[in-house]
Amino acid sequence: MRELASERYSGRRIGTSGGKAAAVWLADRLRGLGAAVRLDTFGVGGVKELRATPTLSVGSREFVHRREFAEQLSSAEVPAPRSGPLLAADADSWRGGWVAVAAADARTTARAEKEQAAGLLVPRGVDEAGWMPKMIAGPATGNVAILSMRSDLHTGLADRAGETVTATVPMRTVTATGTNVYGVFAEPLPGAVAVLLTAHFDGVGDDPHLRYPAAADNASGVAVVLEAARLLSGRPPSGRLPKGVGLSVALLDGEEVGARGSAHHAPQLTPGTYVINVDGAAQLGTAAAVEAGGPAEPLLAAVDQAGRLTGVPLRAGAMASDNRRYAAAGLPAIGIGMGMPGYQTTAETPDRVEARTLLAAAQLVVATVDHLANNAGNT
Numbered sequence: 001m002r003e004l005a006s007e008r009y010s011g012r013r014i015g016t017s018g019g020k021a022a023a024v025w026l027a028d029r030l031r032g033l034g035a036a037v038r039l040d041t042f043g044v045g046g047v048k049e050l051r052a053t054p055t056l057s058v059g060s061r062e063f064v065h066r067r068e069f070a071e072q073l074s075s076a077e078v079p080a081p082r083s084g085p086l087l088a089a090d091a092d093s094w095r096g097g098w099v100a101v102a103a104a105d106a107r108t109t110a111r112a113e114k115e116q117a118a119g120l121l122v123p124r125g126v127d128e129a130g131w132m133p134k135m136i137a138g139p140a141t142g143n144v145a146i147l148s149m150r151s152d153l154h155t156g157l158a159d160r161a162g163e164t165v166t167a168t169v170p171m172r173t174v175t176a177t178g179t180n181v182y183g184v185f186a187e188p189l190p191g192a193v194a195v196l197l198t199a200h201f202d203g204v205g206d207d208p209h210l211r212y213p214a215a216a217d218n219a220s221g222v223a224v225v226l227e228a229a230r231l232l233s234g235r236p237p238s239g240r241l242p243k244g245v246g247l248s249v250a251l252l253d254g255e256e257v258g259a260r261g262s263a264h265h266a267p268q269l270t271p272g273t274y275v276i277n278v279d280g281a282a283q284l285g286t287a288a289a290v291e292a293g294g295p296a297e298p299l300l301a302a303v304d305q306a307g308r309l310t311g312v313p314l315r316a317g318a319m320a321s322d323n324r325r326y327a328a329a330g331l332p333a334i335g336i337g338m339g340m341p342g343y344q345t346t347a348e349t350p351d352r353v354e355a356r357t358l359l360a361a362a363q364l365v366v367a368t369v370d371h372l373a374n375n376a377g378n379t
Helices: 017-032 106-114 151-159 215-232 260-268 297-310 322-328 355-374
Strands: 036-050 055-058 069-071 078-088 098-100 119-124 146-150 164-169 171-186 194-200 246-252 274-281 288-293 314-316 333-338
Touching: 017 036, 017 171, 017 215, 017 246, 036 260, 078 119, 098 151, 106 119, 119 151, 119 164, 146 151, 146 164, 171 215, 171 260, 194 215, 194 260, 194 322, 194 355, 215 246, 215 274, 215 355, 246 260, 260 322, 274 297, 274 322, 274 355, 288 297, 288 322, 288 355, 297 314, 297 333, 297 355, 322 333, 333 355
Parallel strands: 078 098, 098 119, 119 146, 194 246, 194 274, 274 333, 288 314
Antiparallel strands: 036 171, 055 164, 069 146, 078 164, 171 246, 288 333
């Protein structure tokens, strides 16, 4: 977990040198555990990338990126400083001004483009620690510059109309190549249980001036899958996997841009493969969140029994991650999450990931596979 969250991988954004290096490192880890490894590449468009740190000032006040303002993903690129007066939304004309509006909806952006506004300023909330989490996938690039401001600061703009706003939005949209890493520990015999353990390894990537270690989301999940595979692989007494049961691992790229790695992988799988996806194993809290999809009744029964056996409390909870891509392909799939505040911010550091949660998550996954493997047809 600490290795993936280290500076050498630069936040592991899809298509970057750091992301590719992480895939190579993970492939080596799987080989070291005894898996037959394959790397599988795929293309992804619409990835947002900052060329430099965006800037925003109103009068003499300079605002702090990610704390007080952030780029809107649908913004036009503004690489050089663009200045104009601060205007209220009810101004007679928006020409040349930065306009404070409630939302950048289609009607508002159409007017801004028609009247050649310098740009729009919209309100945005922050997380529990006061950060604006980074996102790298969303709406298509538009023709209007748009910046989000912390909601209280945006409200305060009402008293500053006429002051000069200067901003840059050095953001472009790129096409990237993702790399999934697959490891096969045991091929299933005909009619036997086949289990796939998955976790995404990509993050949102570092900013030019800020590190995004992505320790919880999802270096922690990758660590759990690797440890569970280590414990399960091999044969008794060294391993836990009964003869004939299939076990494989998919470490996925592109989750942060719409779960594209799992969308690429899911159609390749044999129908009936049980998929267990771990997205976040940082802080257990009161219970682990579990979401099921596809024909997952046996899988739900298995994880329920595993929770009872290991003492890991479970609750039904939304897991908007790769598990949904596998479920949409008709596979029995569950997502397991034990997250923490601060996702997709600089606060997502390894020291905040609890060792006991990593252990609990690995035990839960292993016990779930044990139950599936030893109770085929009886769950």
